[in-house]
Amino acid sequence: MESTLVLIKPSGVIRCLIGDIIARFQHKGLIIAGLKMMQLDEAILHEHYAHLVDKPFFPSLLVSMTRTPVVAMVVKGVDAVAVVRSMTGATNGRKAAPGTIRGDFSMSGQENIVHASDSVENADIEVRRFFKPEEVFNYTDDTFKYLYAPDEV
Ligand code: IDP
Ligand code: MG
Numbered sequence: 001m002e003s004t005l006v007l008i009k010p011s012g013v014i015r016c017l018i019g020d021i022i023a024r025f026q027h028k029g030l031i032i033a034g035l036k037m038m039q040l041d042e043a044i045l046h047e048h049y050a051h052l053v054d055k056p057f058f059p060s061l062l063v064s065m066t067r068t069p070v071v072a073m074v075v076k077g078v079d080a081v082a083v084v085r086s087m088t089g090a091t092n093g094r095k096a097a098p099g100t101i102r103g104d105f106s107m108s109g110q111e112n113i114v115h116a117s118d119s120v121e122n123a124d125i126e127v128r129r130f131f132k133p134e135e136v137f138n139y140t141d142d143t144f145k146y147l148y149a150p151d152e153v
Helices: 010-014 018-028 042-048 058-065 080-088 101-105 120-130 141-147
Strands: 002-008 031-038 070-077 114-116
Touching (some): 002 018, 002 120, 010 058, 010 070, 018 080, 018 101, 042 058, 042 120, 070 080, 080 101, 080 114
16 A cells, blocks of 8 residues: 655645545545645755756746645555556646646646655655654555455555
């Protein structure tokens, strides 16, 4: 069972998509194991977007990501990292497939509504970056028999 980090970015918060996005993951059968609103600052964004600090758009990304609080979630399920990434869609909303969150809700490469961890290794790092251990809950074991066959879990 994997856990992955999702952020509903300021672009999603401002456009009142918090409920729709959480509902997509819940309707899929993924479990919300952690959920909170947080105001990000430059320090955490330099860590989180370390691979982008030298890009010309980084200052603009900082402004965008601090415009409002974000909604941070730990989303749990079998193969959750890849499943959530595929539900998120390509980085640029104009290129993301219809049916994905970015494909349905974004026209932008920057204002693209959600962040989702891109690998199991990064998911572990990102969950720990945004959540204390006591903020991630393990209340779900009884539900797995309704979501998966015994040999899938
Ligand atoms: P990802 O969010 O699909 O994993 P990354 O390449 O990790 O994409 O970029 C992180 C975030 O930086 C993107 O979600 C987007 O908000 C922003 N970003 C990436 N590339 C561009 C760009 O070319 N112009 C503006 N913003 C960008
Ligand atoms: Mg990324």
